Amino acid sequence: MRLRSGVAIDLGTVNSLVHIHGRGVVLDEPSAIALMRPTGHPTMVGARADDLTGKEPTAVKVVHPLREGVISDLDAAASMLQAFLRRAHFHTSLRLPRAVICVPSGASFIERQALVAAVSLHRPRLGVRLVDEPLAAAVGAGVDPLGNEGVLVVDIGGGTTEAALVVGARMVRVRPLRIGGNAMDEAIVQGIKGELGLQIGHRAAEQLKKTLGLTGGAEGAALVVGIDTAHGTLREDRVEGAVVAAALEHVVAPIIESVEELLWEMPPDLADSVVRHKGQLAGGGALLLGLASRLHAATGITTVVVDDPLRSVVRGAAILLERHYDLLAPT
Numbered sequence: 013m014r015l016r017s018g019v020a021i022d023l024g025t026v027n028s029l030v031h032i033h034g035r036g037v038v039l040d041e042p043s044a045i046a047l048m049r050p051t052g053h054p055t056m057v058g059a060r061a062d063d064l065t066g067k068e069p070t071a072v073k074v075v076h077p078l079r080e081g082v083i084s085d086l087d088a089a090a091s092m093l094q095a096f097l098r099r100a101h102f103h104t105s106l107r108l109p110r111a112v113i114c115v116p117s118g119a120s121f122i123e124r125q126a127l128v129a130a131v132s133l134h135r136p137r138l139g140v141r142l143v144d145e146p147l148a149a150a151v152g153a154g155v156d157p158l159g160n161e162g163v164l165v166v167d168i169g170g171g172t173t174e175a176a177l178v179v180g181a182r183m184v185r186v187r188p189l190r191i192g193g194n195a196m197d198e199a200i201v202q203g204i205k206g207e208l209g210l211q212i213g214h215r216a217a218e219q220l221k222k223t224l225g226l227t228g229g230a231e232g233a234a235l236v237v238g239i240d241t242a243h244g245t246l247r248e249d250r251v252e253g254a255v256v257a258a259a260l261e262h263v264v265a266p267i268i269e270s271v272e273e274l275l276w277e278m279p280p281d282l283a284d285s286v287v288r289h290k291g292q293l294a295g296g297g298a299l300l301l302g303l304a305s306r307l308h309a310a311t312g313i314t315t316v317v318v319d320d321p322l323r324s325v326v327r328g329a330a331i332l333l334e335r336h337y338d339l340l341a342p343t
């Protein structure tokens with residue numbers, strides 16, 4: 013009989029992932045919940061709720077309960093999480109139920125407690141431990157939690173960016189920023205409005221970010237449909253890669269700066285192993301075309317995108333849950 017049940021959760025600004033002990037990642041959904049007005053009763057969660065964003069009927073409100081990596085709407089976050097855990101068939105009826113929850117390293121005490129409260133709701137026996145996201149990302153990228161080597165990891169999510177120097181299961185330096193992929197999308201919306209007089213939606217901006225990135229991608233340009241800001245009419249326009257790259261710079265420049273600042277603070281004894289292990293780029297933002305080489309050029313450290321970067325944080329949390337739970341401090 014299996015005595016232990018465990019769950020690792022990466023509750024992200026954009027995506028939530030749930031790993032169940034012994035079963036792997038069983039849920040990977042957008043962090044969204046649709047609530048009925050005026051009762052607040054949940055009707056949909058995850059992808060189905062997210063798909064309604066911007067086109068919801070008046071009787072429904074779509075909520076993305078996390079902002080900049082932390083819970084901004086506790087009730088909605090708790091409802092969403094409970095629905096995800098039900099869908100993942102996570103049961104706490106077995107002995108010693110455990111949870112490892114990922115949290116941005118810049119989260120305050122209160123923000124951390126909000127996460128613990130959201131996951132513990134109706135599960136009083138659940139032992140909850142928090143892990144800082146860059147540490148989980150590093151473990152997910154293959155860093156040995158019992159090791160003694162320094163590794164540079166940069167986790168770029170939807171709402172946060174965290175650059176950290178990790179040694180084993182410890183972060184020795186960290187630079188958290190409350191910007192990420194969502195800020196990139198917003199910068200593209202503003203850039204295209206300014207350059208082309210075209211108001212585009214955030215979905216279209218995200219698509220441009222993914223196809224053009226910092227390099228212009230394979231085509232160097234892409235078509236987009238928006239509303240002409242002068243005439244209020246629909247217009248399709250060709251967007252050059254340089255326009256998107258210039259807009260992205262508003263977000264990419266502070267990210268690169270934070271990594272440079274982190275490296276200035278690096279204990280010299282770690283320099284050798286940090287260079288040997290290369291910079292590890294994790295999170296969805298790691299996939300931004302041209303970012304790894306920009307970081308290499310700025311820091312002099314070869315930088316690589318980790319395997320399956322959208323899952324590196326939950327992968328690391330799962331390893332900590334299943335093999336190194338005692339390394340994490342009790343909440």
Ligand SMILES: Nc1ncnc2c1ncn2[C@@H]1O[C@H](COP(=O)(O)OP(=O)(O)OP(=O)(O)O)[C@@H](O)[C@H]1O
Pocket residue numbers: 023024025026027028080081082168169170171172173192193194218221222294295296297298299300301321322
């Ligand atoms: N190919 C791509 N190029 C650029 N950005 C991408 C790509 N694929 C996904 N993204 C971006 O990655 C972000 C989501 O990443 P991720 O799931 O790691 O964030 P999150 O964990 O939900 O957020 P956070 O950790 O900040 O709370 C989105 O902004 C998405 O647009």
Ligand SMILES: [Mg+2]
Pocket residue numbers: 022024025145168169170295325
């Ligand atoms: Mg994340």
